[in-house]
Amino acid sequence: MMLLGALAGVAVVGGIVMIIAWFRPAPEKTGPRRRRSTSLATRWNRLGKRMQTMIVLGVIAGIVVTFLTQLPAMLVAVPAAFIGLPALLGRPETRERDLTAALEVWARSLSATAGTGAFTLQEVIGITRTSAPAMLRGAVDRLYARMNSTWTASRALHAFAEELDSDDADEVVVYLIQAAEYSAGGLEKALASVADALLQREKLQTEVFFEREKPRRSLTMMTWIAGFTLAVVVFSSSSDLMTLYKTPLGGIVMAILFAAFVLILMWAKSIVRAKPASRVLLERDGASA
Structure with a gap:
């Protein structure tokens, strides 16, 4: 059963990779050319070396953690953390x-x-x-x-x-x-x-950038504490609650908890994200049109 679960997890993560590659913007066209289908290998190459490395490491870590903890939710949670946390907690663009x-x-x-x-x-x-x-x-x-x-x-x-x-x-x-x-x-x-x-x-802008760094650091620290606490609980506890999480229903509950935590991070990141100012030239062009 665990082997089937691991294979299912790999399939899920593979689907995530394909979705990311599918929605990743294609390179700018340099001229008219014959339309052709994009292979999976091409879409994988579009992700870039860093993203490819994070995906591979996440899949491997997810399989290992799932075998050690017997928690099916880890098949998706661990790879998702490898892929998503750097984007959610990374330094904002300058x-x-x-x-x-x-x-x-x-x-x-x-x-x-x-x-x-x-x-x-x-x-x-x-x-x-x-x-x-x-x-x-x-x-x-x-x-x-x-x-x-x-x-x-x-x-x-x-x-x-x-x-x-x-x-x-x-x-x-x-x-x-x-x-x-x-x-x-x-x-x-x-x-x-x-x-x-x-x-x-x-x-x-420099002052605002450093002010926005404060909540990002707080979120990063909170995530590390939550991850460390979860690891201690998972690897050291044998309570009935942990046994529940090893069942399909428990896996769904844990996945919902992980998703709620990710939504909190996304919400916090959206608050500190800078909104682009309106284009002056476009406004003048619109007024003169």
Whole structure:
């Protein structure tokens, strides 16, 4: 029976892997190509080395723990913990903060170059490409390439803003579009002002990031304590309650308890998750449409 349970657990985890791989975004298309079915091996490769390692370790640990404890729920709970806990308790992404810092540096570079009055907008962007932060360099290179092709400056700048998908980037791009369409003066002062605002926003984002680290650390500590307590109870207790959990009904009850704990973690993570700010450029485009 335990062997059948272990095989069932492997099948369940395998199903989870297939679901993750199925919903994982596919690589961007580079051109028209013949449509073909995606094999299981291809979907597995899309998961990445780290996720593959966690899944394999989780399956092995789940089988071992199930044999040692005789608790069927562990077949799913242990692999799910290996896969889900790093995502629920991991450090939040810093893309917005890093992008704000990069835009601040680039805006100052644009301001200083535009302030000379000796270059056109296209030349200003071309000159600042090499000094753009690494996070922006690829997008700025593509922006300059579009402006050198048949694209209008306004269209190229809109594509640049869409690529970055950030309200901070929109603030910089809005002034560049105005300079491109209306040859408006004062670009140097406008960009310097935007750079100052971005610097203050970066500082605020850093403070918020460290404030959100506190509940994450508390959740991590709570999870470790709960896991340690569960391990002690499971491996050292022989009470009737533990005997109940070894039955199919008990396995369902334990699975519900695990699911409730995961839902609490998901709820806590959703509370501290930063909501993206509204896009300024999209709002202006919508108003003018």
